[in-house]
Amino acid sequence: MVSELINANPTVYEKKERRARSAPSDYADEYAVEPIDQPEVFDHIRDIKDPEHPYSLEELKVITEDAIEVDDKQSYVRVTFTPTVEHCSMATIIGLCLRVKLLRSLPSRYKIDIRVAPGSHASEAAVNKQLNDKERVAAALENPNLVDMVDECLAPSFG
Template sequence: MDLDKQNANPTILNPSDLPSRRRTSAVHRRDHGGSGLFDDLIPQYNYLNDPFEQPVSSSDSDDDAVEAIDEQEVYDLISSISDPEHPLSLGSLAVVNLPDIHIIPPASPYSSISTVLVEITPTITHCSLATVIGLGVRVRLEQALPPRFRVDVRIKKGTHSTDEAVNKQLGDKERVAAALENGTLMGVLRKMLSTCE
């Protein structure tokens, strides 16, 4: 049953080494390098939540600051997809990597359409499941990104023996739609996406 796995023994990245958002933002938050251990010594709600003052909704002020969708966010959306062969995430298998995700802003000021380009790296060059993985990434992004994003999923150049053909398949809207009609395939995809946070 396990023998038919195409790559039975893949290399695994440690979760500590995967890119995460906290890495960049946490450092700047506290200029003194502390971890905020002492912040909770005096419970906050006593002072903030005095209901007799007009309710200070603390989120009001930072509501103005827009957090745009960036590469890390796209990475977070797809890195938790499971590999169809192993109970491991695409992130820890390095199938999706942060540097291979690009958000291309609208081509002209009149257009609002941005493009998300994701290049995936199969664990081995002849992996026949590359198409399924690509499809999974594509479905996930189409479900999770707002419609102003066009999704483009490709196999990274030179990482797969038939990358051209697979890319053609993934780029062809009708073939993608046809594939999604296939019950077995949808079952596999659903299982892959079930681990998404």
């Protein structure tokens, strides 16, 4: 993790109660008939760990179910996240974690759009551009240090 925290004492929120439904599946069938909805996408990403804190993105309210848009007919998913501070140096890592988790979880027919909430980050346009540029994402995922950080954030917690 990082030694000097930008937000050393973040507000931690209670996790939302999980819906009574089967756990999200990793899709083996590329053309799964069952539509994907907002709660299912949220279930996939809610437990991603923050890169700086021992909390999930849900617990820090970096992501909420309401900030997810799904158009199953158009195979489109948009996740808008809100960093805990305006100058969050981990915003691109958080966005990369969201993208990687959804790439691993959803059928490849889905276009995934990851955004920083409007007005929530000092470098909002630059972060959004970086998170949605295929070449930049591919280059980031060739960096072993970034891949290790992403994998650590995506690893299941047993606490």
